[in-house]
Amino acid sequence: xxxxxxxxxxxxxxxxxxxxxxxxxxxxxxxxxxxxxxxxxxxxxxxxxxxxxxxxxxxxxxxxxxxxxxxxxxxxxxx
Numbered sequence: 001x002x003x004x005x006x007x008x009x010x011x012x013x014x015x016x017x018x019x020x021x022x023x024x025x026x027x028x029x030x031x032x033x034x035x036x037x038x039x040x041x042x043x044x045x046x047x048x049x050x051x052x053x054x055x056x057x058x059x060x061x062x063x064x065x066x067x068x069x070x071x072x073x074x075x076x077x078x079x
Contacts, residue, residue, distance in 0.1 A: 010035040010046035011059060018050045018057055028052055032060075041069040 007015075014033045021031070030051050037044040044064035050057055 008037070008044050008046065008062060008064070009039075010037045010044050011048070011062060013037070014046055014048040014050075014059075015057055018048070018055075021050070021052075039069050040071050042066050043068040 013035045017033060017035075030049055033048045033050060035046050035048075042064060044062070046062045047060040048057055049060055
């Protein structure tokens with residue numbers, strides 16, 4: 001198994017959503033998808049556009065913070 005590329009979880013979720021939408025029905029126009037991944041130790045987000053006619057995905061932006069996650073909120077609530 002050759003690994004060609006690695007993508008983060010929000011981008012993978014957007015792509016899975018796009019494939020699901022494409023299978024359900026062919027939409028016209030462009031759709032903007034924003035996904036937040038608020039994990040136990042990190043926070044990540046991705047912004048993608050999906051062209052419903054061609055099925056082309058384009059990652060517009062991705063960002064994250066490795067020092068912000070669910071564990072940080074737990075600590076704030078406890079303290």
